[in-house]
Amino acid sequence: MRILVTGGAGFIGSHFVKRLVAAGEDVVVLDKLTYSGNPANLQGCDVELVEGDIGDADAVAAAGADCDAAVNFAAETHVDRSILGAREFIETDVLGTLVLLAWARETGARLVQVSTDEVYGDIEPGSSSSEDDPLRPSSPYSASKAGGDLQVIAAVRTYGVNASITRGSNTYGPNQYPEKILPLFVTNALDGEPLPLYGDGCQVRDWLFVEDHCAGVELVLREGQPGEIYNVGAGEEHENVELTDRILEYTGADRSLIRHVEDRAGHDRRYSLDTTRLRGLGWKPATKWEDGVRTTVEWYRDNRDWWKPIKRSGGYREYYERQYAERLR
Ligand code: NAD
Numbered sequence: 001m002r003i004l005v006t007g008g009a010g011f012i013g014s015h016f017v018k019r020l021v022a023a024g025e026d027v028v029v030l031d032k033l034t035y036s037g038n039p040a041n042l043q044g045c046d047v048e049l050v051e052g053d054i055g056d057a058d059a060v061a062a063a064g065a066d067c068d069a070a071v072n073f074a075a076e077t078h079v080d081r082s083i084l085g086a087r088e089f090i091e092t093d094v095l096g097t098l099v100l101l102a103w104a105r106e107t108g109a110r111l112v113q114v115s116t117d118e119v120y121g122d123i124e125p126g127s128s129s130s131e132d133d134p135l136r137p138s139s140p141y142s143a144s145k146a147g148g149d150l151q152v153i154a155a156v157r158t159y160g161v162n163a164s165i166t167r168g169s170n171t172y173g174p175n176q177y178p179e180k181i182l183p184l185f186v187t188n189a190l191d192g193e194p195l196p197l198y199g200d201g202c203q204v205r206d207w208l209f210v211e212d213h214c215a216g217v218e219l220v221l222r223e224g225q226p227g228e229i230y231n232v233g234a235g236e237e238h239e240n241v242e243l244t245d246r247i248l249e250y251t252g253a254d255r256s257l258i259r260h261v262e263d264r265a266g267h268d269r270r271y272s273l274d275t276t277r278l279r280g281l282g283w284k285p286a287t288k289w290e291d292g293v294r295t296t297v298e299w300y301r302d303n304r305d306w307w308k309p310i311k312r313s314g315g316y317r318e319y320y321e322r323q324y325a326e327r328l329r
């Protein structure tokens with residue numbers, strides 16, 4: 001099979017590309033190489049990388065020529081950045097998805113849209129979101145992802161596009177851009193910098209190791225039903241304070257680095273997924289949270305040449321200043 005992977009130079013996409021190439025698939029990557037897209041993530045991987053925007057129909061047609069399927073990881077992905085400004089989120093996560101759907105309709109290719117548990121909004125203790133629950137996004141990011149999902153659902157119904165959606169939970173592992181909590185806190189801890197914990201730090205996320213997420217997406221690509229949505233979550237629900245404690249333990253950094261800072265606006269309290277449908281296809285997570293977090297901390301400790309240039313870059317420092325300077329003062 002020839003497979004187009006959009007956003008394949010980012011965190012999860014690059015792990016997915018390496019997985020497909022290892023399985024003997026013919027893969028082409030289309031990636032805009034935004035701040036979080038990094039060719040180094042695909043180093044040593046025998047894959048064609050095309051720089052381009054999923055919102056550009058010509059770029060999609062050229063990169064997607066002769067492809068039987070596409071998996072769309074391309075997105076603006078960080079909630080805090082979406083709170084600072086949502087335009088790029090709508091352009092890529094909604095309009096970019098629309099362009100991919102038009103391409104899939106035109107060519108008859110299968111499309112897997114990689115989405116997120118955040119589209120359900122937060123959920124009370126004791127319950128979990130299932131695929132048919134209403135969408136109640138809280139942030140400009142999750143609202144944009146929900147907009148993309150709705151376009152996929154409409155294209156399946158109206159035009160018979162062969163598409164499925166995955167909704168993954170908080171994913172972690174090597175190669176994640178150091179803006180999300182885990183790589184931010186690990187690299188700050190390794191540098192002796194403060195760990196800015198939002199609010200009381202008791203928000204709960206369901207932590208999914210990146211290889212388990214990719215295994216779920218691959219299964220949906222190969223065996224998922226057109227028009228169906230599949231939740232992907234490990235059931236590893238942990239508060240941010242607990243994650244922070246693990247990071248301090250595995251990096252050997254001091255507790256005094258923790259700073260409780262002003263909360264994120266509209267901050268979702270808890271996510272939780274019912275994954276019965278995907279498990280019915282034979283998927284189950286292989287990585288325990290403690291093992292995955294330890295492996296990830298070790299990767300950042302051993303790969304400073306991957307993240308140091310990012311953290312030193314002007315773009316990163318500008319964002320960090322805007323997001324944290326006032327909070328940490
Ligand atoms: P990431 O930010 O690391 O990577 C996104 C990639 O998309 C980058 O390589 C970027 O250059 C590329 N991109 C952005 N805009 C583009 C455009 N217009 N055209 C082409 N490429 C573009 O993100 P990630 O964490 O790897 O997330 C990948 C997907 O998985 C996203 O759709 C995200 O919503 C979803 N997801 C992420 C998580 C998570 O915890 N990280 C969990 C569930 C779902």
Ligand code: DAU
Nearest residue numbers: 077078079116117118169170179180181196197198203240
């Ligand atoms: O749930 C899936 C989603 O997980 C994905 O769709 C998103 O792309 C991904 O960014 C992630 O979203 P979150 O907002 O949950 O991830 P983030 O790492 O930004 O935050 C995780 C938790 O940590 C959240 O409760 C906010 C908190 N946090 C985050 C940062 C960056 C802090 O306390 N301090 C911080 O500096």
